Amino acid sequence: MSKPTLYVMAAGMGSRYGGLKQMDPLGPNGATIIDYSIYDAIRAGFGKVVFVIRRDFEQDFREIVISKFEHKIPVEVVFQDLNALPEGFRVNPERVKPWGTNHAVLMGRGVVNEPFAVINGDDFYGRDAFRVLGEALQKMQGSKGRYCMVGFPVRNTLSEQGTVSRGVCTTDAQSHLKSIVEHTKLHAQGDAIVNDNEDGSQTQVPADTLVSMNMWGFTPDYFEYSYEFFKEFLKTNEKSLKAEFYIPTMVDHLIKTRQASVEVLGTTSKWFGVTYADDKDYVKASLSALIDAGEYPENLWA
Numbered sequence: 382m383s384k385p386t387l388y389v390m391a392a393g394m395g396s397r398y399g400g401l402k403q404m405d406p407l408g409p410n411g412a413t414i415i416d417y418s419i420y421d422a423i424r425a426g427f428g429k430v431v432f433v434i435r436r437d438f439e440q441d442f443r444e445i446v447i448s449k450f451e452h453k454i455p456v457e458v459v460f461q462d463l464n465a466l467p468e469g470f471r472v473n474p475e476r477v478k479p480w481g482t483n484h485a486v487l488m489g490r491g492v493v494n495e496p497f498a499v500i501n502g503d504d505f506y507g508r509d510a511f512r513v514l515g516e517a518l519q520k521m522q523g524s525k526g527r528y529c530m531v532g533f534p535v536r537n538t539l540s541e542q543g544t545v546s547r548g549v550c551t552t553d554a555q556s557h558l559k560s561i562v563e564h565t566k567l568h569a570q571g572d573a574i575v576n577d578n579e580d581g582s583q584t585q586v587p588a589d590t591l592v593s594m595n596m597w598g599f600t601p602d603y604f605e606y607s608y609e610f611f612k613e614f615l616k617t618n619e620k621s622l623k624a625e626f627y628i629p630t631m632v633d634h635l636i637k638t639r640q641a642s643v644e645v646l647g648t649t650s651k652w653f654g655v656t657y658a659d660d661k662d663y664v665k666a667s668l669s670a671l672i673d674a675g676e677y678p679e680n681l682w683a
Contacts, residue, residue: 383495384428385518389415390485390595391434391442391502404445407661408668410680414505414654417668419450420681421508425515427498429455433488436460449682459488467608470615473622481625482595483607490604496521499597499628505664506531506596507650508676517646518598526641528632529598530558532591533652535567535574542657544568544577548593548629549586550645558636558643561593561629591645594652597628606640607631 404413419430434442439458447456461479463472465488479485486499496518500506510531517529532550539545544566551559566577567586575583611626618624635641653667654660671677 382519382522384426385515385598386429386431386493386495386497387419387422387427388486388489388493388497388499389418389430389432389502390482390499391415391432404441405655405661407655407664408677408681409672412668412681413446414664415446415502416449416681417505417677418500418502418511419454420677421506421511422498422515423454424508425511426519427454427511427515428495429457431457431459431489431492431497432502433459433461433485436462453682457492459492461485461488466615467612470612470619473620476622478623478625481630482628483626483631484611486628487604487607487611490608493604494601496598496600499595499599501595501654504594504596504652504654505667506594506652507648510596510648510650510652513646513648514596514598517644521598521600524600525602526635527600527644528603528635528641529644529646530593530632531596531598531648532645533594533648533650534588535586535590535592536588537651538592538594539567539569539574540656540660541569541663542659545656550591550593552591552645556645556647558632558645560636561633563629591647593629595628597632598646603631603641606635610634 406413461484463476466472498514498518514531521527535547538547546563546565547567548561549564550561553559564576567574574586574588576586577583610631614626632643636643653664655664672679
């Protein structure tokens with residue numbers, strides 16, 4: 382039985398506040414958020430890591446990030462390229478924006494042949510999240526159209542610095558995903574969590590509501606589904622300067638056409654990340670607390 386692969390979307394490498402945030406040291410000894418994700422993946426039984434990045438960041442990314450742990454786990458790199466489109470389609474010459482998260486996933490089509498997890502490079506997911514996802518992927522060996530995602534309670538995904546955008550999940554009685562609805566201005570308001578709607582109203586969201594943080598589990602057939610549906614997407618959006626092909630777009634299509642099901646996995650982990658520049662201090666303090674609690678060693682790769 383092959384071990385699952387971890388597919389890390391670090392393609393854009395851009396920061397909301399300047400710099401290359403996946404390379405920002407937020408833990409001791411220069412550890413980045415990516416370091417913690419790779420460390421958690423290794424102890425959860427993953428056997429390979431594939432990074433999707435922009436080609437012009439390759440040398441820096443290999444030297445600053447990959448060099449620290451490539452002796453611990455096999456690593457491959459693929460590149461997200463605007464021009465990587467199915468035959469017969471052409472990019473609008475004025476377009477500079479990437480094609481989105483599911484296009485980034487498609488870049489791994491030629492190197493991933495086993496069940497695989499997809500994560501963001503700049504999000505901290507936590508040890509338990511990788512554990513439950515790794516166990517689910519092992520059970521998905523040899524299957525098709527049976528996927529999963531880790532759902533985080535919305536209360537564990539907020540920022541004290543401002544509103545956040547989250548995909549709020551609806552599930553059936555068997556914990557299978559029915560829909561994801563994007564809420565773009567979620568924040569705490571007293572003891573409640575609310576979303577500020579475009580019409581000026583507010584929608585209250587229960588604190589234990591599960592949201593997607595782009596932590597998915599797929600089998601290799603997902604690439605073929607995505608490649609074919611990307612063609613349909615491009616028929617409408619080929620000349621667009623901004624349209625993006627997102628993972629939830631693809632997953633929603635597969636659920637609605639009954640080609641796949643997605644189990645939503647619960648976790649005790651608390652997500653955190655750098656949505657705003659001032660979040661960095663919170664992330665550093667959170668990592669320090671996890672180290673003090675024995676969750677991680679002071680030096681991950683010693």
